Amino acid sequence: MVDDVTRECLAAIPDASISGRRVARELTALIERRGKPGMIVSDNGTELTSNAILTFAAAHRIEWHYIAPGKPMQNGFVESFNGRMRDELLNDTMFRNLAHARVVIAAWAADYNTERPHSALNYQTPADYARALTTAIARPAAREESSARRAITHPAPIGVNSNRAPVTAG
Helix, strand or coil, X not given: CECCCCCCEXXXXXCCCCCHHHHHHHHHHHHHHHCCCCEEEECCCCCXXXXXXXXXXXXXXXXXXXXXXXXXXXXXXXHHHHHHHHHHHHCCCCCCCHHHHHHHHHHHHHHHHHCCCEHHHXXXXXXXXXXXXXXHHHCHHXXXXXXXXXXXXXXXXXXXXXXXXXXXCC
């Protein structure tokens, strides 16, 4: 699971198979840690089109967008991320067992999030970018301090045009 905004790998879950119910549980845990996303974009895999996912999305009031079948570029960043993980880790690593896979994949994801700057993030790591974004969002006073000119008077009441006589219904 990847955040398109921060480029963070939010979850990489190695297992023998992953059902829709498991995906829903992992997403619920992720929402508890990070908050609810505005939308989830996924392919049409059976675990992502299951009743468990449809129920999850409805219960959490999360919009779910499925990319068109055979159109992986509609989810281009995730496809790029998957290719990078495959090339750098999965194709080069002989996992001894599931426990070993979990440790190695978690370490790779931590390195990806905390040590690798991304050009799309102004050469910050995904974790640093997420921290800066969270800090900026948490400071509402900073959003009010704008260089834009402020109005010096209140807007005219509805139906009043300052260039003409008041509009009347008649």
